[in-house]
Amino acid sequence: xxxxxxxxxxxxxxxxxxxxxxxxxxxxxxxxxxxxxxxxxxxxxxxxxxxxxxxxxxxxxxxxxxxxxxxxxxxxxxxxxxxxxxxxxxxxxxxxxxxxxxxxxxxxxxxxxxxxxxxxxxxxxxxxxxxxxxxxxxxxxxxxxxxxxxxxxxxxxxxxxxxxxxxxxxxxxxxxxxxxxxxxxxxxxxxxxxxxxxxxxxxxxxxxxxxxxxxxxxxxxxxxxxxxxxxxxxxxxxxxxxxxxxxxxxxxxxxxxxxxxxxxxxxxxxxxxxxxxxxxxxxxxxxxxxxxxxxxxxxxxxxxxxxxxxxxxxxxxxxxxxxxxxxxxxxxxxxxxxxxxxxxxxxxxxxxxxxxxxxxxxxxxxxxxxxxxxxxxxxxxxxxxxxxxxxxxxxxxxxxxxxxxxxxxxxxxxxxxxxxxxxxxxxxxxxxxxxxxxxxxxxxxxxxxxxxxxxxxxxxxxxxxxxxxxxxxxxxxxxxxxxxxxxxxxxxxxxxxxxxxxxxxxxxxxxxxxxxxxxxxxxxxxxxxxxxxxxxxxxxxxxxxxxxxxxxxxxxxxxxxxxxxxxxxxxxxxxxxxxxxxxxxxxxxxxxxxxxxxxxxxxxxxxxxxxxxxxxxxxxxxxxxxxxxxx
Numbered sequence: 001x002x003x004x005x006x007x008x009x010x011x012x013x014x015x016x017x018x019x020x021x022x023x024x025x026x027x028x029x030x031x032x033x034x035x036x037x038x039x040x041x042x043x044x045x046x047x048x049x050x051x052x053x054x055x056x057x058x059x060x061x062x063x064x065x066x067x068x069x070x071x072x073x074x075x076x077x078x079x080x081x082x083x084x085x086x087x088x089x090x091x092x093x094x095x096x097x098x099x100x101x102x103x104x105x106x107x108x109x110x111x112x113x114x115x116x117x118x119x120x121x122x123x124x125x126x127x128x129x130x131x132x133x134x135x136x137x138x139x140x141x142x143x144x145x146x147x148x149x150x151x152x153x154x155x156x157x158x159x160x161x162x163x164x165x166x167x168x169x170x171x172x173x174x175x176x177x178x179x180x181x182x183x184x185x186x187x188x189x190x191x192x193x194x195x196x197x198x199x200x201x202x203x204x205x206x207x208x209x210x211x212x213x214x215x216x217x218x219x220x221x222x223x224x225x226x227x228x229x230x231x232x233x234x235x236x237x238x239x240x241x242x243x244x245x246x247x248x249x250x251x252x253x254x255x256x257x258x259x260x261x262x263x264x265x266x267x268x269x270x271x272x273x274x275x276x277x278x279x280x281x282x283x284x285x286x287x288x289x290x291x292x293x294x295x296x297x298x299x300x301x302x303x304x305x306x307x308x309x310x311x312x313x314x315x316x317x318x319x320x321x322x323x324x325x326x327x328x329x330x331x332x333x334x335x336x337x338x339x340x341x342x343x344x345x346x347x348x349x350x351x352x353x354x355x356x357x358x359x360x361x362x363x364x365x366x367x368x369x370x371x372x373x374x375x376x377x378x379x380x381x382x383x384x385x386x387x388x389x390x391x392x393x394x395x396x397x398x399x400x401x402x403x404x405x406x407x408x409x410x411x412x413x414x415x416x417x418x419x420x421x422x423x424x425x426x427x428x429x430x431x432x433x434x435x436x437x438x439x440x441x442x443x444x445x446x447x448x449x450x451x452x453x454x455x456x457x458x459x460x461x462x463x464x465x466x467x468x469x470x471x472x473x474x475x476x477x478x479x480x481x482x483x484x485x486x487x488x489x490x491x492x493x494x495x496x497x498x499x500x501x502x503x504x505x506x507x508x509x510x511x512x513x514x515x516x517x518x519x520x521x522x523x524x525x526x527x528x529x530x531x532x533x534x535x536x537x538x539x540x541x542x543x544x545x546x547x548x549x550x551x552x553x554x555x556x557x558x559x560x561x562x563x564x565x566x567x568x569x570x571x572x573x574x575x576x577x578x579x580x581x582x583x584x585x586x587x588x589x590x591x592x593x594x595x596x597x598x599x600x601x602x603x604x605x606x607x608x609x610x611x612x613x614x615x616x617x618x619x620x621x622x623x624x625x626x627x628x629x630x631x
Contacts, residue, residue: 003022009081010062012036013034014036015062015411016411017413018413026377026383028396030400079113080113083111086107098195099192103133131148135177199348206354214309221237222240235334238338276375282314311329328357331357339376351380351381369393391428393432397429402416402426446479452485457594474623493525504525505533546575560593
């Protein structure tokens, strides 16, 4: 069955979540710390837990509501979790093979669990379909029972005449068919529930604290009741089962057989890790068994068989105990071990991951998302929580549900509506989108990095204008990338310059030029690909606006701000922006003149002085000279 929707009510800080739609493959719950993500996931786990667990009113009911609500109702019978499932074709076939075609008129099944642990399914059965299925192949004449009670009456009637062997045979056939359908159930509803219950997925919950220990006590774990084990020990037991411990491979006295099995398991784990752990592809898993003598309470000595996990790093020719690896690696390895108990099981499972990969590097988080899509979500639905932008997939935003705590009265709310959410909750989505934009907008082979949008506007318009006049503009291979200010240029180049072909155009004598020089010294940027406006104009100080003749730029300035400032009113030889601000005594928005040129380009471009066009052409030639020859 597929999980369609979930509703959590009065559980920890979730007062009423509302009906939350669940994605058919992967659902991502995004929210701040303490927003209610873990509470929502924990309630869902307890609906039908794979690892056991019960609701507890003292532990789980909202503390500020418990006393008041206890006076109003019986909290033991309150349902904190409700879910709706959809039958898949294979599920429907199993039901119809046993109870008859059309036994369930709807493909949806409801399930809720009360605080006292009692689970209740909600569905509708067509009793007549079950009766017809029982009567199939048995002649009943004109009688057509519609209920199981009616069928029982017919069976009793057929039995009344013991001498009528045909009637007795029909009664026997009906009883056998009914018995086969109902099994040990006391009626049709409980028989249907028995099948539906087996088809309902259990929830496998995995959190950051479910970490595999580096040393595993083999016999102790195998003898223990699985339900009594801690989450860490359950993870260790899963690894033992994966290693074939149930068949005593690990404890076999034959050294070669035992060693071969350890190597097989280690090789399998190594391959799984390398498929999804691009951080270090030079590691391999090593498993070994040691024996340790321990003094018992009765004074006797016992020999303990312990499984040791180590990781060999071929890059450093070093083997380290599992406990000494990074927290991110230990989490990923532990999850592989825990999930192995369910991966190849035919039992229906839904995977719940609470803040997966917190200790993983951003690249490793991306690898884990690939693991979710390629390994987990292929067969099973996955629901995970996060507040990391690297665990949000911008191309799958339909999977995201936002979790926000709206205060004591409203509690935690889960929604897919980004318009109703505060900025802090949206931040991981914004971060994911920003990173995605940076990765996908900057894929041109050759990138010209400029300070801001004004530079972009001037360069684009003047380049087209010059090319239309048969002169040299920017080469078509350039992608112009404004990065939001002079201070951002070195940061941008440091982060992405080594992955991209970059030429940088900056104003002269601005902060950050020394940082650009250091990047060049470090080999992250070729020195000849740093172009300053002053270098082109043969001036010590110059901005992009100084490429215009003073009269041309003042035309743009006057139109933009409704002024009549003339060139002869300006004093000094410093950049034109500084001279204007000194004369007017006020700063102005440098983007407005560029906006005017963009909006009125057909009117203003033809009026530009030859000096302006010559300077821009000289600038474009200097920029184009940094390109490699066309292939």
